[in-house]
Structure formats: C-alpha cells, structure tokens
Amino acid sequence: MIEWLRQNFPTGINYLVRQDDKEQINSFLMELLVAxxxxxxxxxxxxxxxxxxxxxGKKLGWVPNKIPxxxxxxxxxxxxxxxxxxxxxxxxxxxxxxxxxRNLLQRFKLLYLSQQHxxxxxxxxxxxxxxxxxxxxxxxxLIIGHLPSGxxxxxxxxxxxxxxxxxxxxxxxxxxxxxxxPGYTEWCNKLISHQEWKVVSDxxxx
Amino acid sequence: MLKANFHFxxxxxxxxxxxxxxxxxxxxxxxxxxLIFLSIWILFSTPAEFKMFFRRFAQIGLLLLIIxxxxxxxxxxGEVMLSLKGFPLVFSNGFREAMLLWIRFMIIFELAxxxxxxxxxxxxxxxNKIRFSIRLSLLLLTALKFIPFMFNEAKKGLxxxxxxxxxxxxxxxxxxxxxxxxxxxxxxxxxxHYASLSSLALELRGYGAVEYVKISQAYPLKAHxxxxxxVILIINLVGIFVL
Numbered sequence: 001m002i003e004w005l006r007q008n009f010p011t012g013i014n015y016l017v018r019q020d021d022k023e024q025i026n027s028f029l030m031e032l033l034v035a036x037x038x039x040x041x042x043x044x045x046x047x048x049x050x051x052x053x054x055x056x057g058k059k060l061g062w063v064p065n066k067i068p069x070x071x072x073x074x075x076x077x078x079x080x081x082x083x084x085x086x087x088x089x090x091x092x093x094x095x096x097x098x099x100x101x102r103n104l105l106q107r108f109k110l111l112y113l114s115q116q117h118x119x120x121x122x123x124x125x126x127x128x129x130x131x132x133x134x135x136x137x138x139x140x141x142l143i144i145g146h147l148p149s150g151x152x153x154x155x156x157x158x159x160x161x162x163x164x165x166x167x168x169x170x171x172x173x174x175x176x177x178x179x180x181x182p183g184y185t186e187w188c189n190k191l192i193s194h195q196e197w198k199v200v201s202d203x204x205x206x
Numbered sequence: 207m208l209k210a211n212f213h214f215x216x217x218x219x220x221x222x223x224x225x226x227x228x229x230x231x232x233x234x235x236x237x238x239x240x241l242i243f244l245s246i247w248i249l250f251s252t253p254a255e256f257k258m259f260f261r262r263f264a265q266i267g268l269l270l271l272i273i274x275x276x277x278x279x280x281x282x283x284g285e286v287m288l289s290l291k292g293f294p295l296v297f298s299n300g301f302r303e304a305m306l307l308w309i310r311f312m313i314i315f316e317l318a319x320x321x322x323x324x325x326x327x328x329x330x331x332x333x334n335k336i337r338f339s340i341r342l343s344l345l346l347l348t349a350l351k352f353i354p355f356m357f358n359e360a361k362k363g364l365x366x367x368x369x370x371x372x373x374x375x376x377x378x379x380x381x382x383x384x385x386x387x388x389x390x391x392x393x394x395x396x397x398x399h400y401a402s403l404s405s406l407a408l409e410l411r412g413y414g415a416v417e418y419v420k421i422s423q424a425y426p427l428k429a430h431x432x433x434x435x436x437v438i439l440i441i442n443l444v445g446i447f448v449l
Contacts, residue, residue: 034365057369069366070359070396072388082388086370091377091384119395137370 001032001052001206002059005141008204014167014176016188017200019146025179025203026064026145032206034068058087061134061142061174065149067126071118076110076129077101079118083133104132108162124151131159135174142174148187156187167196179203213431214324214332219438220247221317227445228313234302236445237309243441244316252323259319263312270311274304326350334421341414348404352397359396363389 009015019025033053073079080101081093090097105111110128113121118129127150134142148156163176180188191197224240231237248256281300288296326347333343367374367385374385408414427435 033369053365053368054371054373058371062369068362069369070362070392072363072366072392074391074395083370086367086372089371091372091381091388117395119392119399133370 001056002140004206005060009141009175009177009200011175013198014178014196015198015200016178016180016191017203018182019179019203020181022146022149022179022181022184023065024145025143025177028203028206029062029143029145030064030068033062058137059140061137061139063127063131063134063142063144063147065127065145067130071129074117075115076118076121077105077114079129080104080132080136084136087137100136104136108132109158124155127151128155128159139174141177143177144179146179146181148184160187160190164191211328212434213425213427214328215427216431216434216438217320217324218332219435220244221321223438223442224313224317228310231445232302232306234305234309237306237313239441239445241309241313241316243437244313244320248316248319251320255319255323259315263315266311270308274307277304277307328425331421331423331425334419335425337418339417340419341417344408344413348401348408351404352401355400356393356397359393360389363392 017025033056071079073082077098078093078101081097084097084100085091085093088097093101102111102114105114108128110125110132113125113129118126121129131144147159151159167176178188178191220243224244227236227240245256248259278296278300281303282294282297283300284298284302286294286296287298287301288294329350330343330347333346334340364374367389372385374382377385413419
C-alpha cells in the first residue's frame with residue numbers, strides 16, 4: 001500500500017484530492033485497513049492485514065471523520081504521549097513523551113483538555129486528538145479524509161493554520177493528503193494559496 | 207430441514223443432553239453419538255460455519271493434543287492396548303480419557319456455535335413464556351450482549367495498537383503483558399460505561415417496575431421441534447436403558 005502511495009503521491013509536495021463525497025477516501029481506507037479486522041479470518045483470527053498493519057501504521061497516519069479504533073489511555077495527554085512512545089518504539093510513554101505531548105497540545109491550544117478522559121470528548125475534539133496522535137507518529141503519509149467534518153469553523157482554522165505553520169517550517173515530516181469536496185472549499189483556499197499543495201482531481205485506483 | 211427456525215426449548219434440551227452425556231459418561235459411545243448429532247446439526251443448518259468451527263477448533267488443537275499425549279503416557283490403568291518389547295505403552299483408561307477429552311471439547315465448541323445462532327429476541331421470548339422475571343431475563347440478555355461488545359472493543363484497541371506500529375506477536379512476554387494491560391484498561395472503562403448506560407436505558411423504559419411483563423407474541427413448538435425432541439428422547443432412553 002505504501003508503494004502504491006509513493007507511486008501516486010510522490011514526495012516533496014502535499015496534496016489536496018478532489019472527492020465526490022466526503023467519505024470517499026475514508027471509505028477506501030476503511031475497506032483496506034479496518035474491514036479485514038472486522039470480518040477477516042482468512043489465515044488467523046485477525047486476517048492477513050493484521051500481519052502488515054504495524055508496518056503500514058508506522059508509515060501511514062489517517063484521520064477519518066469517525067475514528068475506527070478506541071483510545072488506550074485515560075487522559076488526553078497520555079493518549080498522545082502513548083502515540084509518541086509507540087513512534088519511538090516504546091510500549092509505555094516516558095516523561096519526555098508526556099512533555100512532547102503537552103507541548104503539542106499547547107501549540108494546538110488544547111492544553112485544557114490534557115487531563116480529560118478521551119472518551120468524554122466531543123466529536124470534534126476526538127477528531128483533533130486522533131489527528132495529533134497520528135501526527136506524532138511521524139508517518140511518511142498523513143491522510144485526512146475530509147478535514148472540516150465534525151469540527152467547528154474555529155477548529156478548522158486552527159488546523160489549517162497548524163498545517164500551514166508545520167509545512168512551512170523545517171519540521172514537516174509527513175506528506176499530507178487532504179480530501180476536499182468541490183463546492184465546499186472555503187477552508188482549503190488558504191492552503192491552496194501555498195505552493196506546497198498540489199490539487200489532484202481524482203483519488204487514484206488501487 | 208434444519209434451515210427451519212427451531213424453538214429455543216429444542217436447542218436448550220439438545221444442549222442439556224449433550225452436556226450431560228459428555229460430562230458423566232465414561233464410555234465413548236454416547237458422547238460420540240452426541241458429537242455426531244451436533245456435527246450433523248451444524249453441517250445442515252450453517253455449513254459455512256462448520257468450516258469455521260474446525261478452523262477455530264484447530265487453534266486449541268495443539269493444546270488438546272499435548273494433554274491427550276500426557277493422558278495416554280501417564281494414565282497407566284486398565285488393559286494394556288499397546289506394548290513395545292513387553293513394556294506396556296498405552297493403557298485402555300488413558301486412551302479412553304484422551305479420546306473423551308477431544309469429544310468433550312468438540313461438543314462444547316459445537317454447542318457454543320449452535321447457541322450463537324439463536325437470536326436474543328427468541329431467547330427473551332422463551333424466558334418470558336416460562337414466566338421468568340423480566341429483570342432476570344434482561345440481566346441475562348445484557349450479559350449475552352456484553353460478549354460481542356467487549357469483543358468488538360478489544361478488536362478496536364488491538365487495531366489502534368497495531369496501527370501505531372506495535373506488533374504484539376513480536377513482543378517478549380513482558381511486552382505482551384504491558385500490551386494486554388493497555389488493552390484491558392479501556393475495555394474495562396468502556397464495559398462499565400456500556401453497562402451503566404444500558405441499565406439506565408432499561409430503567410428509563412420502565413423495566414424493573416414490575417416483576418413480570420407479558421409479551422403477547424406467540425412462541426409455540428412446531429412439528430419439526432417435536433421431531434427433534436422425539437429424537438433427543440430416543441437417544442437419551444437408548445443411552446440409559448440399552449447401552
């Protein structure tokens with residue numbers, strides 16, 4: 001899958017992909033990454049994808065509108081710290097991972113959520129925390145199915161600013177692939193004005 | 207024929223009979239008869255599941271094989287069935303216990319498979335018709351619904367862990383323990399959350415206010431149920447009086 005992404009979305013630029021409906025990219029990834037877990041029993045209890053998922057997960061971040069998994073810790077900062085630790089091949093987060101987590105939350109103006117239980121968050125907050133937990137994985141590709149879904153206009157602005165800021169700085173590690181729907185492009189105009197973004201007319205066939 | 211929707215009582219009596227013979231019988235024949243009966247039942251009712259059943263059973267097959275071998279080697283009672291240069295290797299009791307172990311486990315798995323096909327509403331209907339209190343019925347149903355819920359939650363947690371790049375199979379024992387603990391905590395939290403929400407929903411709907419609520423839908427035994435019940439009766443009588 002990563003090879004396929006590399007072929008269709010070469011490095012050095014970020015992408016805005018036109019999609020017919022806001023779930024097109026998410027449905028594609030859901031079918032590819034999550035569905036085999038729900039119904040796959042081909043080779044063992046979890047199916048074939050389970051074999052490759054940790055490898056794919058290291059290189060791919062994905063932010064769907066509705067998260068397919070669950071949160072593993074009991075605080076927001078713990079959840080992000082856990083993702084940072086996993087990226088550093090640690091099973092349990094260290095103090096430094098918590099510091100990184102708090103820094104990131106602060107940068108995103110979400111520090112007030114740090115001690116809340118992730119399951120008590122609103123839909124938009126959940127999506128943002130999931131986004132951050134994917135961001136800190138430092139994946140090769142970060143796919144955001146449809147950024148504005150489920151989050152307020154202020155949060156959309158914050159996310160767009162965050163992406164712009166990160167992509168303009170030297171610490172931008174993933175290639176970001178964002179889905180957009182024609183007619184609902186207000187939020188991405190600010191992104192398009194940047195030269196790092198390339199508009200792709202269709203999501204390629206797998 | 208087995209495509210027909212069987213009454214819960216029929217399935218319940220099959221379960222009771224098979225369990226009784228599997229647990230108390232010390233000879234092969236009756237547990238084996240019930241194993242064949244259940245296998246035919248699954249084969250005709252859900253053939254696709256039969257294949258799946260064997261695949262799942264194979265996952266504990268190695269463990270059973272080891273226990274069987276231990277039984278055969280160390281249970282040195284009964285008649286000698288196999289000897290090597292005068293040294294007795296396999297005794298009849300050890301061999302019988304090893305075989306019964308396999309049969310019992312297969313019966314448990316097959317019964318679990320058959321009961322899993324019964325809809326929760328039919329189960330509720332059955333409990334209602336035998337005048338089970340609504341509170342206990344719903345408690346049982348909630349407990350049953352809890353199993354797939356927990357299973358799904360565990361799958362979600364496992365998915366997240368793997369999508370973060372953690373390959374549990376490659377971890378050492380300590381790592382596996384940490385991963386398991388990580389998986390268990392949200393599972394417990396979600397479980398308690400789910401249980402409290404379910405109980406709140408039931409209370410708000412008025413369940414628990416009265417001891418018994420009559421569900422008006424009829425739930426009679428049909429001709430095919432009587433056929434199966436007759437077969438169950440015959441097998442049990444033959445087991446008790448003939449074999």
